Amino acid sequence: MTHLGYLLVGWGTTLAAGAAYAISLIRRGRRLSARVPADRRRWMTADDE
Amino acid sequence: MTAIAPASNHTGSRTTRLLGAAVLLGLVALILLGFFGAPEDDEQRDAVRMIFIHVPSAIFTYVAFVTTAIGSVMWLLRRSIWWDTVAGAAAEIGLLFCGLTLFTGSVWGRPTWNTYWDWGDVRLVTTLILFLMMIGYLSVRSLGGDEGATATRAAVIGVLAAAILPIVNRSVEWWENNTLHQKSTLTDGDLENLTLFTLFVGFAVWGLFFAWSLIHRFRITWLERELRAIDLDRALDERRAERDDV
Numbered sequence: 412m413t414h415l416g417y418l419l420v421g422w423g424t425t426l427a428a429g430a431a432y433a434i435s436l437i438r439r440g441r442r443l444s445a446r447v448p449a450d451r452r453r454w455m456t457a458d459d460e
Numbered sequence: 461m462t463a464i465a466p467a468s469n470h471t472g473s474r475t476t477r478l479l480g481a482a483v484l485l486g487l488v489a490l491i492l493l494g495f496f497g498a499p500e501d502d503e504q505r506d507a508v509r510m511i512f513i514h515v516p517s518a519i520f521t522y523v524a525f526v527t528t529a530i531g532s533v534m535w536l537l538r539r540s541i542w543w544d545t546v547a548g549a550a551a552e553i554g555l556l557f558c559g560l561t562l563f564t565g566s567v568w569g570r571p572t573w574n575t576y577w578d579w580g581d582v583r584l585v586t587t588l589i590l591f592l593m594m595i596g597y598l599s600v601r602s603l604g605g606d607e608g609a610t611a612t613r614a615a616v617i618g619v620l621a622a623a624i625l626p627i628v629n630r631s632v633e634w635w636e637n638n639t640l641h642q643k644s645t646l647t648d649g650d651l652e653n654l655t656l657f658t659l660f661v662g663f664a665v666w667g668l669f670f671a672w673s674l675i676h677r678f679r680i681t682w683l684e685r686e687l688r689a690i691d692l693d694r695a696l697d698e699r700r701a702e703r704d705d706v
């Protein structure tokens with residue numbers, strides 16, 4: 412395969428950045444929701460859980 | 461009567477879990493198709509495989525910033541906190557996509573144009589301006605102070621940023637002599653069938669990830685707003701208690 416180095420850098424950075432952002436969202440959500448009373452987290456007490 | 465489930469300490473839900481699973485499955489399919497399914501290009505050889513991450517990043521940069529603009533307009537017209545929250549959430553995700561568009565385009569440019577960057581290229585420079593404007597948008601949002609005033613200032617930047625989107629998108633047509641960038645990948649009709657299919661898998665994955673991220677980011681902003689309200693209530697209660705003691 413030609414240009415493999417460029418492909419690995421481009422794809423690797425994209426996937427790593429996406430994964431890092433997703434993990435940061437999950438962590439921020441967990442940290443914040445632990446501090447907010449359940450009655451003020453309105454989407455979390457529905458049947459959607 | 462439907463039982464109410466106990467609240468959980470996260471911002472996930474059934475919808476986000478389904479979206480997340482679809483993103484992961486789609487990514488596996490995209491990697492397999494992108495590296496082993498789609499054929500190499502006659503001119504660019506295997507460097508063309510960068511298209512499957514670069515073009516979806518660019519398209520969903522537009523989608524995210526248009527969402528920010530819609531949310532901004534709705535804030536300016538109706539003072540809708542819901543729309544302001546959507547605008548801020550979409551801007552952060554759009555900034556990620558825009559950064560990835562610039563980065564993957566630059567990495568793709570080296571083997572195809574023999575350079576990572578060209579300051580004379582209108583598409584590259586306008587995309588960079590868009591990126592910087594959205595950094596400004598998010599910086600204004602994070603300044604704090606009066607929430608309404610902050611939202612209004614950010615909304616103006618959000619609308620202005622969206623106003624340059626047509627310039628970014630059409631720049632390769634309007635300044636065709638001042639760009640290394642190829643014209644629209646989708647409309648020039650040069651893509652092989654499997655390449656085109658893989659590109660659409662990329663669009664699907666990016667779209668699902670955008671939806672997943674938008675929901676989580678919206679909820680995080682909502683929680684931050686609730687926490688500020690709780691802190692404010694607590695401070696007011698303390699002030700009242702001090703006054704009553706006196």
